[in-house]
Structure formats: structure tokens, C-alpha cells
Amino acid sequence: xxxxxxxxKGDRLALAKLITLVENRSPEISNIMARLYPHxxxxxxxxxxxxxxxxxxxxxxxxxxxxxKKDIKxxxxxxxxxxxxxxxxxxxxxxxxxxxxxxxxxxxxxxxCRGHLGGLAFATQDTALLLDAFGYEIxxxxxxxxxxxxxxxxxxxxxxxxxxxxxxxxxxxxxxxGIMEIGDIFVVNKADQEGADKxxxxxxxxxxxxxxxxxxTPPIVKTIASNxxxxxxxxxxxxxxxxxxxxxxxxxxxxIAQIKGEIHNIIxxxxxxxxxxxLLNDARxxxxxxxxxxxxxxxxxxxxxxxxxxx
Ligand SMILES: Nc1nc2c(ncn2[C@@H]2O[C@H](COP(=O)(O)OP(=O)(O)O)[C@@H](O)[C@H]2O)c(=O)[nH]1
Ligand SMILES: [Mg+2]
Numbered sequence: 001x002x003x004x005x006x007x008x009k010g011d012r013l014a015l016a017k018l019i020t021l022v023e024n025r026s027p028e029i030s031n032i033m034a035r036l037y038p039h040x041x042x043x044x045x046x047x048x049x050x051x052x053x054x055x056x057x058x059x060x061x062x063x064x065x066x067x068x069k070k071d072i073k074x075x076x077x078x079x080x081x082x083x084x085x086x087x088x089x090x091x092x093x094x095x096x097x098x099x100x101x102x103x104x105x106x107x108x109x110x111x112x113c114r115g116h117l118g119g120l121a122f123a124t125q126d127t128a129l130l131l132d133a134f135g136y137e138i139x140x141x142x143x144x145x146x147x148x149x150x151x152x153x154x155x156x157x158x159x160x161x162x163x164x165x166x167x168x169x170x171x172x173x174x175x176x177x178g179i180m181e182i183g184d185i186f187v188v189n190k191a192d193q194e195g196a197d198k199x200x201x202x203x204x205x206x207x208x209x210x211x212x213x214x215x216x217t218p219p220i221v222k223t224i225a226s227n228x229x230x231x232x233x234x235x236x237x238x239x240x241x242x243x244x245x246x247x248x249x250x251x252x253x254x255x256i257a258q259i260k261g262e263i264h265n266i267i268x269x270x271x272x273x274x275x276x277x278x279l280l281n282d283a284r285x286x287x288x289x290x291x292x293x294x295x296x297x298x299x300x301x302x303x304x305x306x307x308x309x310x311x
Contacts, residue, residue: 001028004035007134012107015134019109022126025269029126039133041255043075044242047157049143049179054165055189056142058225059234064106066231067138074138075131076108079124107131122265125156155182156258158251159241161234163187164203167195180206183218184241187234191222216244275310 003021006014021028048056060076067074111123124141131139141157162183186207188199203220219237223230245251279285288306291297 001031001035004032007130008036008039010135012104015107015130016109018130019127022130023111023123025122033126033129036129036133040129041132043128043132043136043139044159045128045132045139045141045157046238047141047143047160048163049160049182050163050187052144054163055223055225056163059163059187059189059223059231060140060142062225062228062231063140063235065228066235068103068105071105072138073105073136074107074140075128075134075136076106076140076142077124077127077131078108078110078142079120079144107134107136121152121156122269125262128156152261155261158245158254159184159238161185161187161238163189164199165190166193166199184216185234185237186218186220187223187230188220189223189225191230192224192226196222216241279306 003014003018007018018032021032026032048060050056057078060078064074064076109127111120111127124143128139128141160182162179162185164187166188186203188196188203190196200220200222207218207220219240221230221234221237223234225231245254288297288302292299292302
């Protein structure tokens, strides 16, 4: 693929085009990945996740500024499934991050929900691979951490930063959603607001209850994204986690788990497509639908029968 060659030589336009192809689940993906994959596996992928409005984009903006001072090249994927409905979040992110738009050491891509959320997980993971192959050393993935699909996106990261803010009751909500376990580092942003220390204590308590079996104790960092306070400490903590992963075979184990998830997704996609396309092109399927509609048959029994026929 000529696009891949151009991208590997540093052509940002080719990179952007390739991202669009993976976002649209182009049939070219397997060719692209075959050519690309040997050049991946070098970047440190960091997930920044948390409820809307806690300050994720503001944090990402400050992290970019800090890393650019250290001459570290950084790719950013902003995933916002809510954008097609609200329209506002994506625009806000673009404006906030546009100060980096002319810097070749930074690449920012916003992704909204295209079709189903599973597609978003694919697009995010494959885009991270593209950015990795292009030579970005750090890849930040900003996701809204509320649902199961966002959790699966977060799991594509080597280090996951869970962001919360003081006195919203949101801390409790985060725990309920079952995403506490995926946090490697916790951030209490908006530490300029009242109740930050109380939120830190709440988090500490929850972590003590939940992570006895872990060999990594997630640190909690207070930040003020609006003025950059705490960003250096956050970066140190991220580096600390990276170092922790590099011990024993932890990073390898994480990567194997990620690859396993990827294979699962690809198989699920292929199987679904094959079976579904087959059904849609089968006149008997139309008859089956009629039977279900007239209540001669129910959907579950119908699928059981179809399943038997497939074996
Ligand atoms: N007071 C205060 N406001 C902040 C801080 N960080 C972000 N904000 C504001 O909080 C709002 C949401 O921030 P944003 O980064 O878009 O949050 P996101 O939805 O999590 O990406 C914006 O109006 C920010 O200016 C902070 O540390 N302190
Ligand atoms: Mg945001």
C-alpha cells in the first residue's frame, strides 16, 4: 500500500487518510495492518478516562505542553461517543487543543461514535497502532468513562488514568460502574475547588477495600488542569507505572491480554458479518421473519434452528 509507505516516511496527510480508512472499517485494513504491524509496539499508550466535565481535555492539553517541552512526540485520540448528540464537546476539545495544531510533534484526532460502539473500540485501537507506527512515543486516549464500551477502549491502554473532581458524588458513581479496577493512577482534578482532600480520602478508602490482591498501589494525584498544577507529578506517576510494567513480564502480559481482546473483536466482527450477510441474502430468512411476526415462531427458537443449520 502506497499510503502506508508514505506514512512510514513521515507524511502526516497519509497518516490522516489511513486513520479515516480504519475508522470506516475499510476492507483494506488487513493489508494495512500486515504492512504496519512490524513498526508498532514502541509507544506507551495512556488512557485518560472519567465522567464528562471533570477536565480530561484540559489535562491532556497541559500534558501535551509539558511533553513538548521535553521534546517527546505525542499522539492524541479523543473519543467522545456523546458528540453526535451534543455536538459541543468535540468542538470544545478542538479549540482547547488547537494551540498544538501547527506542531508536527503532536497529532490530535477526535473520534465520534460511528454506528455501534464496538466500531469505536476498533477505530481507537487501530488508530493507536497507526500513531505508534508513525513514531509517536506517547499516545493519549481520552475517553468518557461511563459504560462498558468505554471500559473496553480503556483496556487498550498500557496505563489508565481515572480522572474525577471534588464533591460531585461522581466518585461513588465511578465505583458503581465497576471501573475502579481499571485505574492505574487516580487524578482528582479541579483541586482549586472545595472538597478535593475529602475526595482523595474517599478514593483512598475505596482503593484499600478493593485492591488487596494487586501488586501495584494506584497513586492519587491532585491537579488543577486550568493552571497546570500537579501535571509534572502526574507525569512522574505515569513514568513510575511504566517502570513498574517493565519489571518481570508485566508489560508483555498486558500486551498479550490486549491482543487477545483484539483477536476476539476481529473474530466477532467477521463471524457476525458472514452469518448476517448470508441470512439477508437467503429467501428462507424472509419467510422465517414472517412466521415470527405471525407468532408461529419466536425469535429464540428461530435462532436455535438457524444455529443448528449452520453447524
Ligand atoms: N476550576 C477548574 N476548572 C477546570 C479545571 N480543569 C478543567 N476545568 C474546566 O472544566 C470544564 C470541563 O473541562 P474539560 O477539559 O472539557 O472536561 P472533559 O469533559 O473531562 O474533557 C471546562 O470549563 C474547564 O475549563 C480545574 O482544574 N479547575
Ligand atoms: Mg473532553
